[in-house]
Each structure stands twice: as C-alpha cells, then as structure tokens.
Amino acid sequence: MxxxxxxxxxxxxxxxxxxxxxxxxxxxxxxxxxxxxxxSVNAQVRGSRRRPYDxxxxxxxxSGTEWTRVENALAAAPDLALQILGGELAFDIDALFASxxxxxxPSRAGDLTLDCPCPGRSRLCAHVTAVLHSLAHTVDxxxxxxLTWRGRTRTRLRERLRHLRIADSDPGATGQPxxxxxxxxxxxxxxxxxxxxxxxxxxxxxxxxxxYRLDRPAISVHGRNLTNLLEPAYEAFYTW
Numbered sequence: 001m002x003x004x005x006x007x008x009x010x011x012x013x014x015x016x017x018x019x020x021x022x023x024x025x026x027x028x029x030x031x032x033x034x035x036x037x038x039x040s041v042n043a044q045v046r047g048s049r050r051r052p053y054d055x056x057x058x059x060x061x062x063s064g065t066e067w068t069r070v071e072n073a074l075a076a077a078p079d080l081a082l083q084i085l086g087g088e089l090a091f092d093i094d095a096l097f098a099s100x101x102x103x104x105x106p107s108r109a110g111d112l113t114l115d116c117p118c119p120g121r122s123r124l125c126a127h128v129t130a131v132l133h134s135l136a137h138t139v140d141x142x143x144x145x146x147l148t149w150r151g152r153t154r155t156r157l158r159e160r161l162r163h164l165r166i167a168d169s170d171p172g173a174t175g176q177p178x179x180x181x182x183x184x185x186x187x188x189x190x191x192x193x194x195x196x197x198x199x200x201x202x203x204x205x206x207x208x209x210x211x212y213r214l215d216r217p218a219i220s221v222h223g224r225n226l227t228n229l230l231e232p233a234y235e236a237f238y239t240w
Contacts, residue, residue: 003091003092004091005140006091006136006139006140006143006146007136007137007139007140008136009094009105010105010132010135010136010139011133011136013105013106014106014132017106017108017109018109019109019112019124019129019132020129021129021132021133021136030045030046030047030052030130031043031044031045031130031131031133031134032044032045032046032052034131034134034135034138036135036138036145036148036149037148037149038061038148038149038150038151038152038153039058039059039060039061039149039151040056040057040058040059040149041056041057041058041059041131041135041149042054042055042056042057043055043131043134045116045127045130045131047118047126047127053116053117053118053127054117055115055116055127055128055131056113056114056115056116057112057113057114057115057128057131057132057135058112058113058115059106059111059112059113059149059150060111061149061150061151062102062150062151062152066100066102067151067152069100070096070097070100070102070152071157071160071161071164072164073096073099073100074096074161075161075164075165077096080092080093080096081161081165084157084158084161085158085161085162089143089144089146089147104146104147104150105146114128116128
C-alpha cells in the first residue's frame with residue numbers, strides 16, 4: 001500500500017476543519033521566505049500592496065514532558081529511531097504520536113493561530129491559505145519541519161535519540177557527569193601540577209541543552225515567544 005504523502009495528510013486535515021486550502025494553489029507562487037520554527041510558520045506573501053504581507057501561523061508546541069514520552073517511545077522502536085538518525089521520517093510516525101495521545105498534525109481548527117495584517121475580514125484570508133498551501137509542499141520536501149513546528153528540531157531530536165540509544169545499550173553511559181566518585185577514583189589529570197597543559201579533547205555537547213530543560217516562559221517579544229527567539233542561538237551553540 002502506497003503511503004499517503006505528508007502534504008495530502010496536512011491538506012486533508014485542514015479540509016476536515018473547513019479550512020479549504022487547495023483552492024489557493026494559484027497564489028502559491030507569491031509566497032517567499034517561508035521558515036518553520038518551534039510553534040510558528042512565517043512567510044512573506046505578495047498581495048495588492050507594494051510591501052508583502054508578513055504572515056504567521058502558530059501551532060502549540062508539545063511540552064518537555066510530552067517530548068520526553070515521544071523520544072522514549074521512538075528509542076523503543078528501533079526501526080523508527082534508525083530512520084530518524086539516518087535523516088528520514090517514517091510515514092507511520094504519526095501513529096506513534098497517536099498512541100501517546102498526541103497529534104503531530106493540528107488536531108482542530110482552534111490549534112492554529114492565523115495572523116495576517118491584510119484588511120480582509122476572514123480569518124482564513126488568501127494570504128494565509130497561500131502560506132498553508134506552500135507549507136504542505138515544504139513538508140513533502142522535508143517532513144521534519146512538522147516536528148520542528150511542534151517543538152523539536154531535527155538536530156535536537158537526533159541528539160536525544162543517540163543519547164537514549166547509548167543509555168539503553170550501556171546503562172552506565174548516561175552522558176551525565178559523575179559527582180559521586182571518591183578522591184582515589186578521580187583521574188590523574190585532577191592532581192596534575194599547576195601549569196601543566198591539559199591534553200586537548202574533542203568537544204562533546206551536553207546531553208540536554210539548557211533551553212530544553214525549561215518549560216516555555218510566559219515572555220513574548222513583538223508577539224513571539226522567547227523560546228522561539230532563542231532557538232537558533234541555542235542550536236548554533238549546541239552544534240558548535
């Protein structure tokens with residue numbers, strides 16, 4: 001049986017809300033600079049005025065606890081985990097989310113916050129539908145943007161799965177520092193004479209970057225949540 005493409009799944013889901021998007025395909029060429037960040041899709045849409053409209057489509061991200069449940073379930077499903085680590089997203093991953101009481105795609109119209117500064121009275125204006133249509137095609141090219149939209153970037157998820165798989169294969173290899181070692185168990189480098197250069201070691205990013213240890217703060221800047229604003233910086237530091 002041929003899997004249903006992600007774009008069709010998203011468009012069918014929107015149709016079920018009464019948000020008909022396919023009719024906007026003629027406007028898709030006017031969409032530019034589409035970006036997906038945790039909780040938000042943003043794009044510029046050409047309309048009747050000289051300056052493009054700045055369109056935002058927000059979707060609630062899963063909490064840290066919910067993502068931990070997802071990551072543990074993925075780690076317990078080797079086929080799915082290996083596909084993600086290999087850069088692919090299985091078509092049946094949404095079934096795993098459903099088994100945890102979560103929905104990777106929006107589950108109701110109220111999940112989506114649509115924001116367009118055009119003078120149209122409709123919440124679902126032509127500019128918003130054009131962005132949704134463009135997003136559907138973007139999802140086909142890179143389905144990981146769905147995970148990003150729900151709060152987990154590809155880099156973050158893959159690092160978490162690697163960490164969990166290592167922990168499963170070696171319960172002692174948690175990636176966390178040990179602070180319970182007696183003095184005699186400390187490495188020789190701890191007792192090295194002052195001034196002796198330390199041998200260079202490869203940089204290993206922390207298992208859980210600080211940004212993801214916290215719940216989303218109730219702080220917004222120009223309408224964007226602080227976590228969304230800090231995400232690119234933390235991703236850059238995490239992979240540095």
